[in-house]
Amino acid sequence: MxxxxxxxxxxxxxxxAVSHIDGPLLIVAGAGSGKxxxxxxxxxxxxxxxxxxxxxxxxxxxxxxxxxxxxxxxSKILGxxxxxxxxxxxxxxxxxKILRKHAQAVGLKSNxxxxxxxxxxxxxxxxxxxENIDTKKISPNVIQSIIDRxxxxxxxxxxxILRKRDPLEKSFLEIYKIYQSKLIDLNSTDFGDLILxxxxxxxxxxxxSEIYSRNFKYILVDEYQxxxxxxxxxxxxxxxxxxxxxxxxxxxxxIYSWRGAEIKNFLEFDxxxxxxxxxxxxxxxxxxxxxxxxxxxxxxxNQSRVGKKLFTNGESGDLVSLNCYRSVKDExxxxxxxxxxxxxxxxxxxxxxxxxxxxxxxxFEERFLKIGIPYRIIGGIKFYERAEIKDCIAYLRVTYQDxxxxxxxxxxxxxxxxxxxxxxxxxxxxxxxxKVTLEVSARRLxxxxxxxxxxxxxxxxxxxxxxKWRDDLKNKKIGHVKLLQIILDESGYSNMLKNxxxxxxxxxxxxxxxxxxxxxxxxxxxxFLEHVSLATSIDKNWEGEKINLMSMHASKGLExxxxxxxxxxxxxxxxxxxxxxxxxxxxxxxxxxxxxGITRAKKIANISFAMNxxxxxxxxxCIASRFIDELxxxxxxxxxYFKEDQIDDFEFNQDVEFESExxxxxxxxxxxxxxxxx
DNA sequence: ATGAGCTAGCTTTTT
DNA sequence: GCTAGCTCAT
Numbered sequence: 077m078x079x080x081x082x083x084x085x086x087x088x089x090x091x092x093a094v095s096h097i098d099g100p101l102l103i104v105a106g107a108g109s110g111k112x113x114x115x116x117x118x119x120x121x122x123x124x125x126x127x128x129x130x131x132x133x134x135x136x137x138x139x140x141x142x143x144x145x146x147x148x149x150x151s152k153i154l155g156x157x158x159x160x161x162x163x164x165x166x167x168x169x170x171x172x173k174i175l176r177k178h179a180q181a182v183g184l185k186s187n188x189x190x191x192x193x194x195x196x197x198x199x200x201x202x203x204x205x206x207e208n209i210d211t212k213k214i215s216p217n218v219i220q221s222i223i224d225r226x227x228x229x230x231x232x233x234x235x236x237i238l239r240k241r242d243p244l245e246k247s248f249l250e251i252y253k254i255y256q257s258k259l260i261d262l263n264s265t266d267f268g269d270l271i272l273x274x275x276x277x278x279x280x281x282x283x284x285s286e287i288y289s290r291n292f293k294y295i296l297v298d299e300y301q302x303x304x305x306x307x308x309x310x311x312x313x314x315x316x317x318x319x320x321x322x323x324x325x326x327x328x329x330x331i332y333s334w335r336g337a338e339i340k341n342f343l344e345f346d347x348x349x350x351x352x353x354x355x356x357x358x359x360x361x362x363x364x365x366x367x368x369x370x371x372x373x374x375x376x377x378n379q380s381r382v383g384k385k386l387f388t389n390g391e392s393g394d395l396v397s398l399n400c401y402r403s404v405k406d407e408x409x410x411x412x413x414x415x416x417x418x419x420x421x422x423x424x425x426x427x428x429x430x431x432x433x434x435x436x437x438x439x440f441e442e443r444f445l446k447i448g449i450p451y452r453i454i455g456g457i458k459f460y461e462r463a464e465i466k467d468c469i470a471y472l473r474v475t476y477q478d479x480x481x482x483x484x485x486x487x488x489x490x491x492x493x494x495x496x497x498x499x500x501x502x503x504x505x506x507x508x509x510x511k512v513t514l515e516v517s518a519r520r521l522x523x524x525x526x527x528x529x530x531x532x533x534x535x536x537x538x539x540x541x542x543x544k545w546r547d548d549l550k551n552k553k554i555g556h557v558k559l560l561q562i563i564l565d566e567s568g569y570s571n572m573l574k575n576x577x578x579x580x581x582x583x584x585x586x587x588x589x590x591x592x593x594x595x596x597x598x599x600x601x602x603x604f605l606e607h608v609s610l611a612t613s614i615d616k617n618w619e620g621e622k623i624n625l626m627s628m629h630a631s632k633g634l635e636x637x638x639x640x641x642x643x644x645x646x647x648x649x650x651x652x653x654x655x656x657x658x659x660x661x662x663x664x665x666x667x668x669x670x671x672x673g674i675t676r677a678k679k680i681a682n683i684s685f686a687m688n689x690x691x692x693x694x695x696x697x698c699i700a701s702r703f704i705d706e707l708x709x710x711x712x713x714x715x716x717y718f719k720e721d722q723i724d725d726f727e728f729n730q731d732v733e734f735e736s737e738x739x740x741x742x743x744x745x746x747x748x749x750x751x752x753x754x
Numbered sequence: 755a756t757g758a759g760c761t762a763g764c765t766t767t768t769t
Numbered sequence: 770g771c772t773a774g775c776t777c778a779t
Contacts, residue, residue: 166769193769331766432766433765434765455767628766653765
């Protein structure tokens with residue numbers, strides 16, 4: 077007897093979406109309409125109905141978190157049957173998996189390194205230096221974004237179509253050419269390559285693409301509105317044989333166009349795939365009617381959208397608060413007072429302050445520190461992007477993959493080995509001339525006795541250590557955790573940290589300890605390095621009771637009982653830059669961001685703005701965001717400051733005492749400590 | 755080879 | 770106002 081219990085739990089539209097298994101399907105899923113539930117139930121349904129084995133289902137997400145969540149929820153429904161979902165993961169992780177099997181088809185070895193944005197930038201800087209490009213005229217950041225854009229379009233350097241208008245593009249292309257061949261030399265890929273190489277392999281080797289497209293009987297894609305051109309092409313290849321592709325998304329929540337996302341993929345899905353069935357999930361299970369009405373009215377101001385009407389059977393709930401404050405400090409103060417109130421009914425973990433720009437969190441941090449509300453900031457510097465962590469990874473990579481010049485360069489003089497800029501330049505020049513890796517170059521130069529004596533000492537010992545660590549890894553079969561400990565001790569890295577006793581270094585040591593413990597989760601160095609390349613954070617449980625501070629972008633996919641949305645001021649939200657750069661399109665994306673923000677709230681939403689803000693060194697007067705005029709009056713309750721006379725009474729009053737308190741070293745230390753503990 | 759001193763730029767950041 | 774990144778001096 078089939079256990080179809082999971083179907084009972086669904087509403088009509090959801091049920092239809094789950095049961096419609098064959099053929100292309102587009103699920104337009106509004107905020108809080110249970111899209112993850114539908115996706116996971118679909119997978120369960122396919123397996124239960126014996127439509128496919130777990131390894132014949134491809135399920136793609138954008139984030140590791142979403143992938144993990146999906147895996148967990150499928151497992152919950154299926155139990156043991158869910159084992160073997162080998163193709164559930166992010167675009168990048170699945171691409172990496174495919175690419176490792178066929179690496180030689182694009183000139184790589186299967187143990188290639190995956191570099192992040194930081195390394196990308198370093199590589200571009202190196203190239204610019206070598207090619208005598210003035211980085212002031214052509215900034216590496218710009219080059220990087222252009223290269224990414226080209227890769228998102230599916231262009232290798234030879235495919236690039238230049239726009240005549242822009243004469244600079246020609247030099248960008250030159251750099252791109254060098255950059256790309258350099259990556260191959262380094263046996264490395266960047267994030268864009270993972271997907272681009274796959275698509276190129278599929279295009280050039282029909283036999284390979286057929287293996288995969290035949291295997292994937294069913295394909296499911298989450299957050300489809302965020303896919304870019306190359307990702308949609310990637311999907312097209314993989315869906316070619318069975319054409320059973322279902323995509324879930326919400327055009328109203330497309331907020332990553334600056335990452336190359338094209339809503340076009342979503343809006344034109346039914347043109348790309350013939351006989352597409354479209355199902356709308358419009359029943360919202362998350363928010364109260366008032367919150368939903370405010371969000372819906374706002375988003376109706378957007379022109380380019382599929383259009384859907386969200387509804388709920390839930391109660392109307394509290395009116396959405398709309399508050400005007402004299403200054404940002406008043407805003408922070410009043411919000412913290414409200415938090416104290418709400419704390420009686422809700423857990424701090426279920427409250428969030430969502431901001432447009434991350435600097436806005438500062439005002440709240442100061443306030444929370446002052447009155448002792450515990451908080452955590454989500455976002456900011458990612459764990460694996462911290463310098464000390466990247467150093468560790470670089471050591472491991474050099475040991476594992478000797479072509480990785482970027483890692484070599486990173487750690488060659490960390491800790492200090494008297495290998496200065498001149499010596500490094502010498503090594504780089506020689507490597508370039510003889511087309512060898514930096515490591516080989518260094519070895520040759522030593523043989524030829526062309527390195528300064530003092531430098532030679534440090535360099536020889538480092539190179540010998542590489543040999544030793546590789547022997548530890550390959551022949552002595554020392555585990556990866558132990559290996560890193562050995563490396564840190566023998567390289568002098570541990571001593572370097574221990575000798576400099578300040579708070580920052582203590583944090584670094586803590587972070588490395590955390591890294592070591594995270595490494596234990598992996599079977600071997602190989603799988604750990606793969607994880608590191610594609611992950612950004614070590615998943616920590618939300619320890620303790622803390623209110624959450626994060627950007628609206630970071631809040632996508634999350635929900636909270638109580639949500640505060642401060643700083644709704646023209647210029648900040650919608651952000652000036654966004655409108656300047658992308659005009660009406662930019663404005664609509666900002667509005668979608670507002671929509672995402674509001675719809676995070678389950679029970680209580682507080683929108684606010686300040687009339688005065690200290691911004692980039694100046695006090696500036698602010699006016700309410702145009703979005704505020706777009707909110708429906710009947711669902712709002714406004715505070716007193718909306719009354720004229722109150723505004724006239726307003727007297728500017730800068731709190732000097734507080735300012736001096738902020739700058740005290742003790743405060744900074746305290747803040748640093750709190751930040752590192754979150 | 756390190757640090758003081760100056761300048762430019764300052765949105766978001768799934769991988 | 771803050772800070773990263775660079776230059777120039779020691």
